[in-house]
Amino acid sequence: MVSPMLKKIISLLIVINGLTLPGCDKIVAPEALQSFGVKKVELTIDSEHLGELNANLFARLQVPARIDLDGKSRDILVRYSGQTSINHTKKSFTVEFLDGDSHNGHRFYVLSAQYGDPTGFNPFIGFYAFAQAGLQVPQVGATALYLNREYRGLYFLIEPIDEDFFRKRGQRLGSFYEATRANAHFSFAGGYDVRLGFENQGETRNYFGDLEKILEVLDGSSPDELPSRLEPLLDVESYLSYLAVSVLFHNYDGYFNNFRMHRERPTDRFTFIPWDVDHLLESHPTRSTIWGANELSQKLLAVSAYRQRYRQILIDLMDQKLTPENLDELLDETAAKINQAFAADRLLSAPGKSVFDYAAARKAFIREWYAKIRQDLALLQ
Amino acid sequence: MNKRHKICTLIPLSLPTLLLIYVMQVAAQTKTTISGWLRTGVSYTHNDTFSESFYRAKVQFDNKLSDDLESQIDIRGESDTHEIELREALLTVDLGKAVALDFGQSKKRFGLEFQKSKEKLLTVERTLLYQYLEPLGLAGRDLNIRYHRKARPRERRTGISMSLGYDEAHNTSIIGHVTRLNTLGSFALGGSGTVIIDKIQEGYQTVWGLGLELLRDTEAHHVEFEVVVGQDPMASEIEKKLGGKNVYFGGGKILYGHRMNTSRKLVKAIEPVVVTSLLARNLDDFGRNTIQFLAGLNIYVAKQARLSFNGDLQLTSTPTNKNERSSVGSNAIVQMELQW
Numbered sequence: 159m160v161s162p163m164l165k166k167i168i169s170l171l172i173v174i175n176g177l178t179l180p181g182c183d184k185i186v187a188p189e190a191l192q193s194f195g196v197k198k199v200e201l202t203i204d205s206e207h208l209g210e211l212n213a214n215l216f217a218r219l220q221v222p223a224r225i226d227l228d229g230k231s232r233d234i235l236v237r238y239s240g241q242t243s244i245n246h247t248k249k250s251f252t253v254e255f256l257d258g259d260s261h262n263g264h265r266f267y268v269l270s271a272q273y274g275d276p277t278g279f280n281p282f283i284g285f286y287a288f289a290q291a292g293l294q295v296p297q298v299g300a301t302a303l304y305l306n307r308e309y310r311g312l313y314f315l316i317e318p319i320d321e322d323f324f325r326k327r328g329q330r331l332g333s334f335y336e337a338t339r340a341n342a343h344f345s346f347a348g349g350y351d352v353r354l355g356f357e358n359q360g361e362t363r364n365y366f367g368d369l370e371k372i373l374e375v376l377d378g379s380s381p382d383e384l385p386s387r388l389e390p391l392l393d394v395e396s397y398l399s400y401l402a403v404s405v406l407f408h409n410y411d412g413y414f415n416n417f418r419m420h421r422e423r424p425t426d427r428f429t430f431i432p433w434d435v436d437h438l439l440e441s442h443p444t445r446s447t448i449w450g451a452n453e454l455s456q457k458l459l460a461v462s463a464y465r466q467r468y469r470q471i472l473i474d475l476m477d478q479k480l481t482p483e484n485l486d487e488l489l490d491e492t493a494a495k496i497n498q499a500f501a502a503d504r505l506l507s508a509p510g511k512s513v514f515d516y517a518a519a520r521k522a523f524i525r526e527w528y529a530k531i532r533q534d535l536a537l538l539q
Numbered sequence: 540m541n542k543r544h545k546i547c548t549l550i551p552l553s554l555p556t557l558l559l560i561y562v563m564q565v566a567a568q569t570k571t572t573i574s575g576w577l578r579t580g581v582s583y584t585h586n587d588t589f590s591e592s593f594y595r596a597k598v599q600f601d602n603k604l605s606d607d608l609e610s611q612i613d614i615r616g617e618s619d620t621h622e623i624e625l626r627e628a629l630l631t632v633d634l635g636k637a638v639a640l641d642f643g644q645s646k647k648r649f650g651l652e653f654q655k656s657k658e659k660l661l662t663v664e665r666t667l668l669y670q671y672l673e674p675l676g677l678a679g680r681d682l683n684i685r686y687h688r689k690a691r692p693r694e695r696r697t698g699i700s701m702s703l704g705y706d707e708a709h710n711t712s713i714i715g716h717v718t719r720l721n722t723l724g725s726f727a728l729g730g731s732g733t734v735i736i737d738k739i740q741e742g743y744q745t746v747w748g749l750g751l752e753l754l755r756d757t758e759a760h761h762v763e764f765e766v767v768v769g770q771d772p773m774a775s776e777i778e779k780k781l782g783g784k785n786v787y788f789g790g791g792k793i794l795y796g797h798r799m800n801t802s803r804k805l806v807k808a809i810e811p812v813v814v815t816s817l818l819a820r821n822l823d824d825f826g827r828n829t830i831q832f833l834a835g836l837n838i839y840v841a842k843q844a845r846l847s848f849n850g851d852l853q854l855t856s857t858p859t860n861k862n863e864r865s866s867v868g869s870n871a872i873v874q875m876e877l878q879w
Contacts, residue, residue: 188865189857205665209673213681215708222619235620247740247776307867508781 191307194499196300197315199269200226201236201251203306211237215244225253232259239268241338243436246273248311248505252318262297264322269303270314274411274436276509277516278500281314282492283485284435287407290479291399291471294431296323302499311503312496319418319431320359332422333368334360336433340415344376344453355414368424376453381460389427394464396429401450401458402471406480406531409435410442413451439523448472448534459538469538472531482525489517570603573879576658580847580874585866594618597626597658607633611643627680637689641702644682648700649714649733651752651765653678661761661796663849663872667816667831668767668790675772677733677748681706683714690727696720709738718754726762727754737772744779746772761796771820789825790818796837810837812849826861829868830854843878 191198203211207221220235232255238244239252248271261267272281278300285295296317303313317323321331341355352366352373368391375387388394404412411434418431445451449459458464493513500506500513579594595617602610613627629643646653652660652669664670672678683704690698700716718729731750736743748769755762767790774786796812816831835849849872854864 184863185854186857186863186865188867189859205670205673209676209679212674212676213679213706213708213710217707219707222617233619245738245740247780504781505777 188307191304191309192302192498192502194302194312194502196302196312196496196499197228198226198304199301199313199315200304200307201253201269202226203236208306218244220254223253227261233257239270240273242340243271243273246271248273250313260322262317263326264318264320266318266320266322268316268318269301270316270434270436271311272314272436275438276506277520278312278496278506278513279489279492279516279520280436280438281316283488283520284403284407284409284432284438286488287403287475287480288400288432288435291403291475293396293399293403294327294429296433300496300499302502309502312499312506319433324420324422330422331359331361332420332426333362333424333428334358335369335419337415337417337419340411342414342417342452344373344457346373346377347453356419360420368421368428369419372428376457379457381457381462384457384461385463391427393427393429394458395467396427397454397458398464398468398471400430400432401455402468402475403432403480405448405450406472406475406527407435407438408440408442408446408527409438410440410445410451411437413445413455439520448531448537465538469535472535476528476531482521482528485524486521489520493517572601572603574599574601576876576878578874578876580663580872582870582872585869585871592618607635609633636694637691639687641683641685641687644680645685647677647679647681647683647704647712647714647733648685648702648716649678649731649748650750650767651729651731651754651763654700654716658876658878661794661810661812661837662814662833662835663847663874664851666792666794666814666833667818667829667853668765668792671788671790671818671820672748672767672769676706676708676710676712676735676737677746677769679706681710681712683712690718690720692720696722711736718752723753725755725757727756728752729754733769735772737776739772739776741780744772744775746770746775759798761794761798763792763794765793766791768822774821786820787822788818788820789822790816792816792831805840806838807841808839810839811835812837827856827858829856830864845876847872847874847876849874 191200201223203221203223207223210219211221215238218237218239220237223234223236225232225234234256235254237252239250240246243250250271250273251269252266253269254266255261270281272278275281281298285298289295296319298317299315301313301315303310324331336357336359337355338357339355343350343355352369356366356369358364358366372388372391375384375391379387385394400417403409409432412432416432416434418433419428420431421428449455459468497513575596575598577594577596579592581592595615598614600612604610609631611627611629611631612625614623615626616623627643627645629641629645632640634640648654650669650672652665657665665673669678681704683702685700685702687700688698690696696719698718702714704712704714712733712735714731714733716729716731718727720727722728729752731748731752733748735746737746746769748767750765750767753764769788771786771788778784778786792814794812794814796810798808798810800808812833812835814831814833817828818831819825819828821827831851831853833849833851835847838846840846851870852866853868855867857863857865
């Protein structure tokens with residue numbers, strides 16, 4: 159016996175379905191997601207967990223998700239990442255592979271929006287340049303990122319600098335600091351506490367003594383005393399190379415922020431590793447000079463021998479490994495690689511410029527800046 | 540100066556002490572009830588190459604601290620993470636006559652489905668509209684203070700709920716819900732409204748949502764009609780950045796469930812459920828939408844144990860041809876749920 163209410167409801171459902179179904183002339187298979195000539199990465203997060211992720215943005219809450227990468231579908235945990243960039247419209251993600259799984263030898267990986275870079279070139283140019291200067295750098299690859307099948311734009315799979323990074327290179331994690339919050343200083347002046355600008359991600363998390371020792375030496379040494387007191391602690395050549403590339407490429411966000419300091423054992427010296435190079439090749443009102451910025455640069459360049467060595471590194475890079483012609487080639491290759499993914503990225507392509515326009519502008523900018531640096535080399539005499 | 544300093548020290552010290560004394564006093568009278576559910580099953584997503592099994596559990600502790608004060612703690616665990624999570628934690632002050640004030644991490648009660656817990660839904664998962672609303676932050680959970688007054692058939696026909704919440708994305712939301720029993724015949728008429736001050740890169744934007752519902756809930760029949768409109772905060776942020784304007788969505792749902800009790804030993808009742816929904820993510824492009832047809836069957840093997848089958852066909856117009864639809868998001872779930 160069917161009740162009148164049930165009859166009415168069923169009739170209504172049939173009517174609604176009858177009205178809507180004729181709109182479906184054809185039911186088709188879902189469209190294949192395009193790779194746009196770069197590696198395609200698909201993140202799938204169910205609505206409840208995506209809601210939790212979004213509602214806990216600044217808490218960086220991890221939620222379960224699935225990633226399709228390199229033809230494999232895997233369970234992961236995902237969270238939003240970044241410091242100031244976490245609030246940007248185009249957000250970066252950090253994924254954690256589960257159950258012993260990994261990507262490129264890493265349990266964690268970063269899907270970076272590189273939001274500070276309107277061109278899509280900076281991670282490629284930046285890490286390439288630092289590598290040419292002899293520094294360790296993370297691997298980077300361009301990706302077309304989809305979240306729940308919606309294209310989120312051109313992203314960058316950037317190898318995180320963590321324990322797996324060093325293990326892959328046959329090294330220990332040892333002592334390892336991250337410069338953060340744009341507040342990494344190399345002087346105790348004004349009562350500075352290193353915890354305000356450095357995070358210890360090394361083997362001994364709450365110990366900052368080896369870093370503080372460097373600041374003590376920098377604060378308490380005259381230019382004559384500095385080399386003998388500092389060199390047992392810090393690989394000065396590594397920092398001068400870091401400074402040279404930062405100056406040549408206007409890495410203005412890399413003086414008080416973003417760099418990493420690492421040494422394997424207490425008897426080793428700290429070396430520098432660049433990170434997050436989305437702000438490159440933009441003139442900065444105070445930091446775009448041959449002197450760079452921060453207290454470490456100032457103290458080192460006050461020493462004549464270091465100044466001469468720094469000058470030579472700049473010349474070698476401009477004349478040999480990072481010549482404008484070499485960089486032209488890198489820019490052209492990168493433009494060809496990311497062109498389609500860039501064009502399909504609504505936020506990146508909004509200003510109406512193509513990657514080829516940006517490549518041409520970058521080439522001119524580099525030539526102009528190199529000419530200025532060559533002029534200013536005399537200041538280092 | 541010194542005296543003032545002492546007083547300033549005493550105040551923060553005295554507050555936790557008083558709280559501790561109060562908690563010790565009420566602990567002596569605390570009555571705790573434990574409820575929850577265990578769910579296990581298999582889900583299959585169409586056009587995907589996998590089906591996966593899952594198990595999830597909820598344990599809820601309700602502590603009666605005094606005659607007018609109660610706390611609730613909701614702990615979840617799931618096979619996806621192998622982790623236990625504190626999902627909700629709130630204090631309820633009973634103001635009498637089914638009027639109460641809640642404070643804590645709990646649901647953002649926008650729309651019909653977020654007025655109740657998931658285990659009280661007739662479908663295994665929330666329906667299409669809410670799968671869309673939750674990631675946008677119009678529904679979900681946050682830290683909120685909520686005043687609510689339940690409708691009672693014999694005393695007052697109107698129930699209300701008002702909340703003010705804040706979440707870890709630095710969004711502030713105000714949510715109101717009103718329901719009036721037996722307004723259209725035996726149907727209760729209800730409405731929801733929310734305004735969110737939404738943190739975005741450029742500062743803040745104001746986002747709103749409105750819902751209208753008709754509900755009939757008897758032992759045999761459960762009928763829901765629902766319409767929701769509002770502003771999509773994420774799409775609006777992007778479009779405004781690109782020089783465009785706010786993006787508004789709209790959708791509707793009809794749900795019908797019919798519970799039929801049986802006298803069989805292993806099957807106490809069966810409950811077929813049908814849902815049809817329509818969701819247009821951008822009202823300026825209404826032709827591009829998703830239609831949901833969900834058919835489900837709940838088999839109650841005991842009063843608090845049910846076996847559910849849900850087949851959820853979701854047809855979404857393709858970006859290139861609005862007359863073509865793909866079955867992205869369609870899925871099937873078989874689930875056993877035990878409540879206690």
